[in-house]
Amino acid sequence: MSESLTKPAVLLLEDGNVFYGKAFGKTGTTTGEICFNTGMTGYQEVFTDPSYYGQVVIMNAAHVGNYGVKAADVESNSVKIKGLIGRNLEERYSRLQADHSLQQYLEEQQVVSIHGIDTRALVVHIRTSGAMNCIISSETTDLSILKSKLAETPSMNGLELASVVSTREVYEMGNPHSATRVAVYDFGVKKNILNCLTERGAYVRVYPAKTALEQIEDFNPHGYFISNGPGDPAPMDYGVQTVKGILQKGKPLFGICLGHQLLAMANGIPTFKMHHGHRGLNHPVKNIITGRSEITTQNHGFGIDPEAVKKSQAVEITHINLNDDSIEGIRMKDKPAFSVQYHPESTPGPHDSRYLFDEFMGMMKEG
Incomplete structure (x- = not known):
C-alpha cells in the first residue's frame, strides 16, 4: 500500500460542514464546486469528461477503482475533475486489461482525493442544501487555513470555462x-x-x-x-x-x-x-x-x-x-x-x- 494512503485528509464545505477521511491520489490541497454522480461504473470516463472541469466529484458507488484504469477508456487527454471523494477508493484492481491502479493514475494526473467518507450522508446533504464550493486537503487539517483558501475559490455561477x-x-x-x-x-x-x-x-x-x-x-x-x-x-x-x-x-x-x-x-x-x-x-x-x-x-x-x-x-x-x-x-x-x-x-x-x-x-x- 502506498504511504500516502495512510495520511489523514479533510473535506470542508462552504457551509462549514467538515468530513474527515483518508488521503488518496496526490497529496495536496484542491478546491472546486462539489457535485455527485449516481453512476455505478465508468469512473474513468467521468474523471476525463471536460464538462467536469472545476468540480470536485462525489462518486456514489461504494467502491471506485476496483477495475483499475485503461488508456482507451478516456474522454479527453487528461483528468478534468479538480478532486475526488469516495467511500472506498481502491488501490487494488482485478481487470486483466487495466494498465494502472486508480491510485497511480490519480497521482500521475495530480488529483487530490479523499475516501473513508460517508458518501451517502454527504450526497443527501448536497441534494438538500444544493451545490457549493469545497476544499480537500491531505497537507493540513487546520480548518482556519482551509477556510481562508476556500474563500478564494470563485463561484461556478458566472464562470466561463x-x-x-x-x-x-x-x-x-x-x-x-x-x-x-x-x-x-x-x-x-x-x-x-x-x-x-x-x-x-x-x-x-x-x-x-x-x-x-x-x-x-x-x-x-x-x-x-x-x-x-x-x-x-x-x-x-x-x-x-x-x-x-x-x-x-x-x-x-x-x-x-x-x-x-x-x-x-x-x-x-x-x-x-x-x-x-x-x-x-x-x-x-x-x-x-x-x-x-x-x-x-x-x-x-x-x-x-x-x-x-x-x-x-x-x-x-x-x-x-x-x-x-x-x-x-x-x-x-x-x-x-x-x-x-x-x-x-x-x-x-x-x-x-x-x-x-x-x-x-x-x-x-x-x-
Whole structure:
C-alpha cells in the first residue's frame, strides 16, 4: 500500500460542514464546486469528461477503482475533475486489461482525493442544501487555513470555462473523402461524441471554442455540432453569436448539453443554475414526439428556463426529464436545428439515445 494512503485528509464545505477521511491520489490541497454522480461504473470516463472541469466529484458507488484504469477508456487527454471523494477508493484492481491502479493514475494526473467518507450522508446533504464550493486537503487539517483558501475559490455561477478546456488547434477525424462533413465547435467535447459521428460516416473537423464562423467556410460543412462543456453558459456571448450565425446559414445543427443551452440562448431563452444538477447514467427522459422513454447519461449543473421555452414562438420541446420535468430537448420550428441536455453518446451508460446521431446524419443527407 502506498504511504500516502495512510495520511489523514479533510473535506470542508462552504457551509462549514467538515468530513474527515483518508488521503488518496496526490497529496495536496484542491478546491472546486462539489457535485455527485449516481453512476455505478465508468469512473474513468467521468474523471476525463471536460464538462467536469472545476468540480470536485462525489462518486456514489461504494467502491471506485476496483477495475483499475485503461488508456482507451478516456474522454479527453487528461483528468478534468479538480478532486475526488469516495467511500472506498481502491488501490487494488482485478481487470486483466487495466494498465494502472486508480491510485497511480490519480497521482500521475495530480488529483487530490479523499475516501473513508460517508458518501451517502454527504450526497443527501448536497441534494438538500444544493451545490457549493469545497476544499480537500491531505497537507493540513487546520480548518482556519482551509477556510481562508476556500474563500478564494470563485463561484461556478458566472464562470466561463468552455474556452479553458477547448482544443487549441484544429484537428480532424474520420474519412476525408466522406460525403458528409461536420464542423464541431469544441467547448469541451468528449472523444466518444466524435466517435459516434465518424462511426456513422461523417468526416469531422474540430475547432477551438472562439473560432470565427467565417474561418470554417472553406471546410463547407454539411452540418454543425455544438458540444458539451463546463461552466456557466450565461457569459458565453461569443458562443451565442456563433450559434446565431449558424442558424442564419440554414444548415443542420445538433447541440449537446452546453450546446443545448447555447441554442436556447440564441433563441432568447435564458439559462439558470440548478440546485444540484443532474449527473449519472440512470436519468429517465421521455421523447414527447415519439412517446418513448430513454435511460440517459447526464452531467450538467445549469438548465434552460422551462417557462421561456413554453412561451417561445421559435422552438418546441422534444424531451422532458421524468424525475423533475426539466427540459431535456428542444428543436426549432422553422430551421433544421435541435439539441438535448443529456449525453446521447452515453459513455458510460445505456445507448438508448444514440438514435439522435442517426437523426443528425439524416438531416445532413437530406439537406
